[in-house]
Amino acid sequence: MKILVAVKRVIDANVKARVRSDKTGVETANVKMAMNPFCEIAVEEALRIKERGQATEIVVVSAGPQATQETIRQALAMGADRGIHIAHDQPLEPLAVAKLLTAVAKRETPDLIILGKQAIDDDCNQTGQMLAALLGWPQGTFASKVEPGEGEVTVTREVDGGLETVALKLPAVVTTDLRLNEPRYASLPNIMKAKKKPIDALTPAALEVDVAPRLTVLKVEEPPKRKAGVKLADASELVARLKSEAGVI
Amino acid sequence: MSVLVVAEHNGKALAPATLNTVTAASKIGDVAVLVAGKDCGAAAQAATRVAGVKAVLVADADAYAHALAEPLANLVIALVDRFSHVLFPATTFGKNVAPRVAALRDVSQVSDIVEVVDAETFVRPIYAGNALATVRSSDLLKIVTVRATAFPKAEAEGGNAAIETIQPCPDPGLSRFVGAALTRSERPELTAARVIVSGGRGMQSGDNFKLLDAIADRLNAAVGASRAAVDAGFVPNDFQVGQTGKIVAPELYIAVGISGAIQHLAGMKDSKVIVAINKDEEAPIFQVADYGIVGDLFKILPDLAAALDKAKAQD
Ligand SMILES: Cc1cc2nc3c(=O)[nH]c(=O)nc-3n(C[C@H](O)[C@H](O)[C@H](O)COP(=O)(O)OP(=O)(O)OC[C@H]3O[C@@H](n4cnc5c(N)ncnc54)[C@H](O)[C@@H]3O)c2cc1C
Numbered sequence: 001m002k003i004l005v006a007v008k009r010v011i012d013a014n015v016k017a018r019v020r021s022d023k024t025g026v027e028t029a030n031v032k033m034a035m036n037p038f039c040e041i042a043v044e045e046a047l048r049i050k051e052r053g054q055a056t057e058i059v060v061v062s063a064g065p066q067a068t069q070e071t072i073r074q075a076l077a078m079g080a081d082r083g084i085h086i087a088h089d090q091p092l093e094p095l096a097v098a099k100l101l102t103a104v105a106k107r108e109t110p111d112l113i114i115l116g117k118q119a120i121d122d123d124c125n126q127t128g129q130m131l132a133a134l135l136g137w138p139q140g141t142f143a144s145k146v147e148p149g150e151g152e153v154t155v156t157r158e159v160d161g162g163l164e165t166v167a168l169k170l171p172a173v174v175t176t177d178l179r180l181n182e183p184r185y186a187s188l189p190n191i192m193k194a195k196k197k198p199i200d201a202l203t204p205a206a207l208e209v210d211v212a213p214r215l216t217v218l219k220v221e222e223p224p225k226r227k228a229g230v231k232l233a234d235a236s237e238l239v240a241r242l243k244s245e246a247g248v249i
Numbered sequence: 250m251s252v253l254v255v256a257e258h259n260g261k262a263l264a265p266a267t268l269n270t271v272t273a274a275s276k277i278g279d280v281a282v283l284v285a286g287k288d289c290g291a292a293a294q295a296a297t298r299v300a301g302v303k304a305v306l307v308a309d310a311d312a313y314a315h316a317l318a319e320p321l322a323n324l325v326i327a328l329v330d331r332f333s334h335v336l337f338p339a340t341t342f343g344k345n346v347a348p349r350v351a352a353l354r355d356v357s358q359v360s361d362i363v364e365v366v367d368a369e370t371f372v373r374p375i376y377a378g379n380a381l382a383t384v385r386s387s388d389l390l391k392i393v394t395v396r397a398t399a400f401p402k403a404e405a406e407g408g409n410a411a412i413e414t415i416q417p418c419p420d421p422g423l424s425r426f427v428g429a430a431l432t433r434s435e436r437p438e439l440t441a442a443r444v445i446v447s448g449g450r451g452m453q454s455g456d457n458f459k460l461l462d463a464i465a466d467r468l469n470a471a472v473g474a475s476r477a478a479v480d481a482g483f484v485p486n487d488f489q490v491g492q493t494g495k496i497v498a499p500e501l502y503i504a505v506g507i508s509g510a511i512q513h514l515a516g517m518k519d520s521k522v523i524v525a526i527n528k529d530e531e532a533p534i535f536q537v538a539d540y541g542i543v544g545d546l547f548k549i550l551p552d553l554a555a556a557l558d559k560a561k562a563q564d
Pocket residue numbers: 013037038120448449450451452474475476477478489490491492493494495505506507508509510511512513516526527528529532544545546547
């Protein structure tokens with residue numbers, strides 16, 4: 001089995017995003033970037049499937065500016081076999097990414113594609129489902145367990161009411177949730193080894209995909225701020241305030 | 250404008266988020282509701298009574314029994330030509346199905362809206378709610394998911410919509426429902442509760458959540474958790490509040506032993522009143538809390554239960 005993993009480079013989860021003063025977006029200059037946490041989980045899951053002897057090759061793909069190659073290198077250092085970088089400097093909507101990934105999937109013919117459930121910058125939660133639709137494949141979103149079998153993959157999904165399990169015909173698309181696994185750190189020798197692993201360079205044009213945005217961002221603003229309230233001495237005072245002042249109990 | 254709301258339901262009743270989605274849809278145009286399921290007549294009847302709903306489309310077939318995305322998306326696709334917008338609640342149900350519909354119609358979806366500016370312009374949070382983006386869609390068909398906490402619920406009674414039966418589409422047979430392990434609880438549902446008591450890593454164990462249950466019992470509250478508490482196995486995954494868990498906005502949110510990471514705040518900072526109980530006075534949760542108590546939760550929670558009893562006795 002061959003596994004394709006899609007990863008996105010985003011502002012590090014530990015950095016608080018700042019809105020640009022001209023309201024055109026969020027400040028990304030000189031901000032620490034990292035692999036989207038859900039994508040790290042996707043890479044890790046692919047590695048575990050391969051280590052169980054259920055996959056033979058893991059290909060990592062990412063679309064974005066030149067620096068995206070660092071993110072692909074990180075996945076290679078974790079253990080993926082080779083990378084594909086689709087160079088594009090402007091922001092990409094999930095629909096455009098899904099089209100790019102569809103084109104890559106048609107070339108690579110993987111049996112399983114693993115994505116993060118959500119990129120923590122745009123918080124869209126769309127790309128995996130869109131990719132599955134465009135390929136005409138089944139989808140297992142928000143996975144907390146992935147068990148490949150004969151011609152099928154069984155996916156346990158984190159849903160609002162608890163957990164749900166579905167069986168998908170292969171080839172299939174899976175998106176990861178937080179409890180699927182704990183991603184490994186790349187060891188120093190593996191980081192060195194990753195430098196020699198190949199990264200193919202592609203472009204949207206080479207893949208014949210129109211990535212023009214359909215959404216216009218009119219403005220990006222800071223949400224209203226909450227003010228810090230008061231510190232109270234004890235539980236009785238809290239109950240009194242909640243009753244008489246806030247009126248919520 | 251004609252808007253299709255794809256209902257989340259359990260066959261018998263509509264999920265609460267469906268009612269919030271109807272409210273968002275009403276701001277755009279005439280609202281029709283699609284109820285797809287197996288033996289979902291009661292849910293369809295409930296939809297006809299929702300105030301503001303003009304039509305209810307019902308598709309009853311085995312393929313829709315478990316809301317699998319593949320058959321459901323195909324069904325919605327077969328119907329969309331009649332509509333300018335398709336809205337889904339931004340629940341795990343809607344998040345799963347909506348993008349599949351959008352891609353099949355070559356539409357760029359607008360996720361998790363908190364405001365309808367006009368029929369093509371919407372406000373949505375990005376970066377864990379640290380920014381609000383106003384976006385305009387140039388697609389002819391708009392596909393949108395709606396953050397329930399940002400819109401009031403439509404009245405469940407007062408409407409009188411007609412039912413239209415829809416022929417099911419052929420099942421693509423790509424996926425199969427195997428089973429579900431749903432968390433059973435006597436408590437109100439997290440996203441619908443008026444009061445939520447949430448515990449974090451500071452609770453130390455699942456057993457200690459009993460201390461939160463004691464408060465929840467007294468306030469008829471739901472119990473929630475931080476990611477750390479879920480990851481540690483204290484409580485099931487569906488308790489998680491946050492950027493990548495559930496978004497809640499109750500009247501009262503009590504955060505106990507939760508530090509207040511951005512990802513947690515993203516899920517609860519629109520609550521009306523926030524209370525924080527934490528032994529670290531520097532914990533970021535205090536920056537958003539209306540009322541805070543600095544101290545040991547293992548002492549404060551029993552005190553709080555007693556204080557609630559005392560207040561009740563005085564009523
Ligand atoms: C991609 C991604 C997505 C995420 N999504 C979410 C999400 O949806 N929801 C979410 O919650 N988190 C999410 N997180 C995790 C988030 O970053 C934090 O790690 C998490 O919220 C921390 O949980 P916590 O506050 O319970 O634990 P901690 O940060 O460890 O805080 C524990 C708190 O308990 C207090 N405490 C300890 N003992 C006591 C005591 N005896 N009495 C009183 N106070 C005590 C401590 O002072 C401390 O403030 C996400 C992270 C990432 C990277």
